[in-house]
Amino acid sequence: MTEEPSANEFQHLNEEVRDIWDANADFWDQRMGEGNDFHRDLIMPNQLALLDIQPGDNVLDVGCGNGQFARQMADRGARVVGVDIAERMIENAVSRSQDYGDRVRFAVADATDENAMLKVGEGAYDAICCTMAIMDMASIEPLSSAVRRLLKPGGRFVFSVMHPVFNSPKDLVRTVDRTETEDGLIIDTYSVKISKYIQSVAYKGLAMLGQPEPQHYFHRPISGLLNVFFRDGFTLDGIEEPVFGSDTAPNGTLDWDNFNQIPPVLVVRLRPGTAR
Numbered sequence: 001m002t003e004e005p006s007a008n009e010f011q012h013l014n015e016e017v018r019d020i021w022d023a024n025a026d027f028w029d030q031r032m033g034e035g036n037d038f039h040r041d042l043i044m045p046n047q048l049a050l051l052d053i054q055p056g057d058n059v060l061d062v063g064c065g066n067g068q069f070a071r072q073m074a075d076r077g078a079r080v081v082g083v084d085i086a087e088r089m090i091e092n093a094v095s096r097s098q099d100y101g102d103r104v105r106f107a108v109a110d111a112t113d114e115n116a117m118l119k120v121g122e123g124a125y126d127a128i129c130c131t132m133a134i135m136d137m138a139s140i141e142p143l144s145s146a147v148r149r150l151l152k153p154g155g156r157f158v159f160s161v162m163h164p165v166f167n168s169p170k171d172l173v174r175t176v177d178r179t180e181t182e183d184g185l186i187i188d189t190y191s192v193k194i195s196k197y198i199q200s201v202a203y204k205g206l207a208m209l210g211q212p213e214p215q216h217y218f219h220r221p222i223s224g225l226l227n228v229f230f231r232d233g234f235t236l237d238g239i240e241e242p243v244f245g246s247d248t249a250p251n252g253t254l255d256w257d258n259f260n261q262i263p264p265v266l267v268v269r270l271r272p273g274t275a276r
């Protein structure tokens with residue numbers, strides 16, 4: 001992403017994104033189930049607070065994966081449509097949602113294709129969410145434009161991403177330094193070291209250890225991420241940087257639980273302006 005890809009290059013990259021998520025879908029479904037610790041402790045409570053779902057709200061879940069967050073929103077009274085680029089993700093989402101009837105529906109749709117997104121209902125949604133998927137999308141300009149047109153006036157868009165500063169840059173290293181004070185006290189200092197941040201860059205990595213294929217990540221600095229939406233008239237009116245705090249990991253390990261001053265995810269709420 002250092003240079004704009006040609007249309008052909010972009011299409012090829014995007015097809016690769018889709019195929020990799022298809023290949024990872026069953027592994028993802030088994031490991032994610034109805035939510036892992038990142039979701040339970042950091043993402044879900046903050047997204048639900050910012051979404052402020054009211055019974056009967058129509059909500060769109062973009063990049064819904066196996067539908068775990070879609071079902072959590074339906075449990076709170078929303079009528080949810082979940083879309084994902086990967087067909088196998090949607091098959092798993094459908095089979096996990098049998099008990100929900102038409103309170104949760106799913107479709108394959110590519111968020112980098114504005115016209116495809118509009119087919120799920122222009123002006124139909126009280127709220128739209130995108131959970132930990134924007135950093136997996138090869139382009140986000142079409143999503144911004146689509147979200148503006150899919151929302152009802154006064155609607156809200158809430159998304160979470162790997163924190164662009166502390167958990168996204170390529171070559172990021174997490175470290176723990178152990179020092180002993182003069183009176184024999186052991187002090188562990190947990191830090192994140194980054195050497196590249198400001199440039200948007202694509203690289204491959206693992207969302208979950210052991211997944212069949214590494215996936216593409218699209219790192220964007222905070223300005224690069226939010227300016228796309230600001231240019232489409234969105235305003236930011238909610239932001240959370242949740243940290244783990246349960247202190248259950250063994251001291252001295254690189255478990256995120258020990259990094260209780262460093263947020264691994266960023267959750268924001270955006271609202272479209274009045275101009276459409």
Ligand SMILES: C[S@@+](CC[C@H](N)C(=O)[O-])C[C@H]1O[C@@H](n2cnc3c(N)ncnc32)[C@H](O)[C@@H]1O
Nearest residue numbers: 021063064065084085086110111112131133136
């Ligand atoms: C890290 S998973 C998150 C899944 C789900 N939101 C969750 O939190 O459980 C990222 C998801 O984004 C989807 N995705 C990636 N690019 C996409 C695109 N262009 N359009 C729609 N979905 C996409 C992937 O198929 C994958 O299911």
